[in-house]
Amino acid sequence: MAIQGALPVAFGAVFPHGAFALGVEAITDFETKRPQMDKDSGLPLWAVDVIDADPEARGKAKSVKVKVAAEVCPTLPDEVPGLPFRPIEFESMAVMPYVDDNGRRPRVAYSLRARGVKAPGAAGGRRAAPAKEAA
Numbered sequence: 001m002a003i004q005g006a007l008p009v010a011f012g013a014v015f016p017h018g019a020f021a022l023g024v025e026a027i028t029d030f031e032t033k034r035p036q037m038d039k040d041s042g043l044p045l046w047a048v049d050v051i052d053a054d055p056e057a058r059g060k061a062k063s064v065k066v067k068v069a070a071e072v073c074p075t076l077p078d079e080v081p082g083l084p085f086r087p088i089e090f091e092s093m094a095v096m097p098y099v100d101d102n103g104r105r106p107r108v109a110y111s112l113r114a115r116g117v118k119a120p121g122a123a124g125g126r127r128a129a130p131a132k133e134a135a
Contacts, residue, residue, distance in 0.1 A: 020085035077119035090114035
């Protein structure tokens with residue numbers, strides 16, 4: 001059986017020491033300048049800039065982008081007093097290996113995806129900005 005698509009992976013397997021969010025932005029198609037859409041869900045893609053809390057992480061492994069498919073921009077967890085960055089967890093993560101041949105030698109690289117974001121330890125994540133309640 002051949003594996004097709006991204007492989008599901010637990011947040012703790014990717015970020016065993018935790019992760020911090022720097023920000024989130026829309027991913028746009030380079031050629032059309034339109035929002036890039038997720039091939040599976042058809043939803044717009046958002047990139048969350050993340051710093052790996054692993055003290056041993058170096059170079060490209062220290063800062064990564066996690067793609068989140070959502071109708072509207074995902075809401076990051078609230079700031080934590082005394083911390084320079086927002087602690088974050090991702091829901092329903094998946095990893096897609098690919099060959100990066102942009103350098104001197106081709107290497108295996110990984111694209112990280114998630115279905116939602118939440119504060120560490122929170123029961124439910126936030127996939128998008130919260131809707132306003134009707135009065």
